[in-house]
Amino acid sequence: MLATQRQERILAQIRETGAVRIGDLTRDLGVSDMTVRRDLLELAEQGLVRKVHGGAVAPHTTVHEPGFAAKSSREAGEKRAIAVAAARLIAPSSSVALSAGTTTHLLAAEIAASPALRPLTVVTNSLPVADCLHRTNDPRLETILTGGSRTPSDALVGPLAEASLAGLRVDQTFLGAHGLDPEVGLTTPNVDEAATNRALIDAAGRTVVLADHTKWHTTGLRVFATFADVDVLVTDAALPLDERDRVRDLVEQLVIA
Structure with a gap:
């Protein structure tokens, strides 16, 4: 799987669940821990995700308050x-x-x-x-x-x-x-x-x-x-x-x- 394909899957999961974990991604994508960290770093540098301990989350800050x-x-x-x-x-x-x-x-x-x-x-x-x-x-x-x-x-x-x-x-x-x-x-x-x-x-x-x-x-x-x-x-x-x-x-x- 190409890096762009992996990163698209990572972004799709974040859009769906709001967050991803490195351990889950290594298993789901069949790649090493280092590869996942490199993908997350590249996405973070583009402003597409925000890196957190153990994974990444959506980059936006919530301003909407549900009832x-x-x-x-x-x-x-x-x-x-x-x-x-x-x-x-x-x-x-x-x-x-x-x-x-x-x-x-x-x-x-x-x-x-x-x-x-x-x-x-x-x-x-x-x-x-x-x-x-x-x-x-x-x-x-x-x-x-x-x-x-x-x-x-x-x-x-x-x-x-x-x-x-x-x-x-x-x-x-x-x-x-x-x-x-x-x-x-x-x-x-x-x-x-x-x-x-x-x-x-x-x-x-x-x-x-x-x-x-x-x-x-x-x-x-x-x-x-x-x-x-x-x-x-x-x-x-x-x-x-x-x-x-x-x-x-x-x-x-x-x-x-």
């Missing part, structure tokens, strides 16, 4: 497993913050269904999270909703949200992210949401990030944290083993759901 309903249907099983694992990190008589996101919404459902976690105080900038918790009608589950402007993902963001978080202190913040990259950090397509996420981190004694494997090596428009800000990452079993080893070097605790 809450659209995101809810993606990786639903993985997200639910992550939510169940995250709920085990919560102790009764504590305070937690939940950011907006479909995985944090599933965590809210786990909290709502678990009387053993109460009494509990939950601070959130997510309308779906607040609604889910409010429906329990349990006075032992206190929900504090920030103000702010509403995003397509039903988050409340902006100066009002940040002002309502200023001075608060919770035991843990459970945070979703549009994308995670070891070189770039945690990102979102929404600039205002990035600032509110930063305020949620600053309010917490411990930061727990909930992100399924598809978020790895995805980059949004705005960085709101680095891995130095993350204490725990909860992800699913589809995260490759070599990536897990890398995460363990970056955070205090890795939880595989």
